[in-house]
Amino acid sequence: MRARPAALIFILLTALIDIVGIGLIIPVLPGLVKELAGSEVAGARTIGLLTAAYAVMQFIFAPILGVLSDRFGRRPVLLFALSGMALDYLLLAFAPNLAWLFVGRILAGITGASLTVANAYIADVSPPEDRAKNFGLLGATFGVGFILGPALGGLLGEYGLRVPFMVAAALTGLNVLYGLFVLPESLPESSRARGLRRADLNPLLPLRALGEYPILRSLTLTFVLLGLAGQVIFSTWVLYTEGVLRWTPGQNGVALAFFGLLTAAVQGGLIGPFIARFGERRTIMTGLVSSILEFTVLSVARSGALLYASLVVGALGGLANPALQGLISRQVSETEQGRVQGAITSLNSLVAVVGPVVATSVYAFGVTHDFPGAAFTLGALLSVAGTLLILGVLRGMPDTGKPQQG
Structure with missing residues (x-):
């Protein structure tokens, strides 16, 4: 396969605009939901349901759109996904009630496969020896988008909660036009799938692998516990900062951008040397203990200084997942990697x-x-349980990255 640098630049730019649009609404969506729900408590519960509705649609339709991109090409599916996101942002910007928010989020979940297709696009236009590097470029683009998006969204939110949604709709609309007139198709007709099987459209199929590999059987409950803990911060951070600290969207945007920078530094610069120095097992445990400390600090935080301290500690939690993924990848053969990651x-x-x-x-x-930190306490307990479980699994496995002596 010949490298296609121009096509790579196109898809990275498309992904950047898409991710900035997603990041724009993060600091302000909870505020808009609370405004329409009528109270903080009702707003909090509604945000959980909105996020779940989006996730259900993503779970069902992301694999389907991936299969359709194999059959009909990346470009039409990507344009469909981006168009759905633009419509979602417009619905959110002008939604008169909560019902319209649910319509928008469900639509976004159905069409939200742009990053899945972007990964496939990069695989199409990259020689095998360059794919890891180019996937890394997509990850870096993702990080930049989640630094710029929340910061810009927080700033725009100072002028009105609906302004970031309008800007996100405009950006995504421009992205659709860019894809329509500039972005080339990456998958030639000769390389496309010739048909669709019903099994290809079953979103539950990948889960079968959880019971087929010993490493996944051992770690399934750990993934569930740690995943639930991660959802605590994702779902309640803005609710907490607005409700307890009375932060504005601008303050939330700056904090989220700061966390994005820290995460990029850990993921991009620290994890390799850390594993080389301390080994995978210690890296995993360092990340998990850092996450426990982050939740503990958040549960009692009543000042901006403590919240920023929790972000610094929490960024070190990002050491765990890449090291764990690397450890898992060596427990299965090369031909089974995709199936395991899919599970x-x-x-x-x-x-x-x-x-x-x-x-x-x-x-x-x-x-x-009168205990607004209850959700973060739950996150700490879930993290402790997951850490204890994974500690038992790690003790029975070899560590490839041995700590250096002296």
């Missing part, structure tokens, strides 16, 4: 359905009982 992705998708509902319900319960 983990499907499991995480199911957790993303349940997690936000649980997290926001616990947050709402805490607010009504």
